[in-house]
Amino acid sequence: MKRRTLLSGLITLPLLPGMARFSLAESMEHETGMTVTPLDLPHSHWRDKVSAEAWNVLFEEATERAGSSPLDKVYEPGTYVCAACYLPLFRSEDKYDSGTGWPSFTQPIEGSMGTKQDFKLIWPRTEYHCARCGGHQGHVFNDGPPPTGQRWCNNGVALRFIPATDALPELRS
Template sequence: MTRRGFFAWASGVSGAFAASRWVFRPTEAPAAGGSFEVARSDAEWRKILSAEQFNVLRQHGTERPWTSPLNKEYGKGTYVCAGCELPLFSSDTKFDSGTGWPSFWTPIEGAVGTSVDTSFFMKRTEAHCRRCGGHLGHVFDDGPKPTGLRYCINGVSLKFVPA
């Protein structure tokens, strides 16, 4: 199986998992555990986020691959958290991973926290906003130099601010 074929297969599986998470989503939003500078109730988050943003940022959902306009955004600027507007990634670290989600090889220092995600019978590294705890995506060790990391981020969890 080619790498591209694998990613196509993985995208389909991810979509099925995302759909099942939407159907069986909890009534209370399980953002990253811990205490964060920006804390809001579910009702407050729902007022400021779209339904899709709420699902991803507050309920650890996953957007469908290839659906985010930010996947093709390569202008100079900064990607900020859609929940609290904390600057998360510089456009200088963005690359085309071929996965269908915006990918970066490193975040802005101190902006992104990580935790262990054991959902779907896998052990992955989850990336979340340091300030509001919003789920961003996952970190994989198949990225480019210099870090070798791929921050695979849901575009709906970001806003792009041109330089």
């Protein structure tokens, strides 16, 4: 099928429960000044680059068990990058203890995330993913603290923490 035909077909499909609505990927300006261009790579590309647990979350949209990630209790200064492609996604300043057992943030780094609505629960919720590799990170809710009132509830296994004293890793693809 031609790509254009496929895309226009997706746009005109009615929204049904259980279906996800994808926003079409475009390049975004990342807060660091770089342009984030979505990688057009099959999910299998990342199989041998991340752990099996991380792969299931990132590319099968699995959810890690609450309280299982050591990153839930990390509050040192630093940057949280995508476990697959290393795009910087969150700053430690925006992390807080939500008490849910998942690393939680009030906001991501601007230009780092794409979102889509999903209907895996009865009510719609907003899924978000790395804007570069498309890896699923978590869901965003409107019950967070100031200043945004948002709770970006993230799977710790989908992140790597880079302490402020370390250099950020090169993006990988």
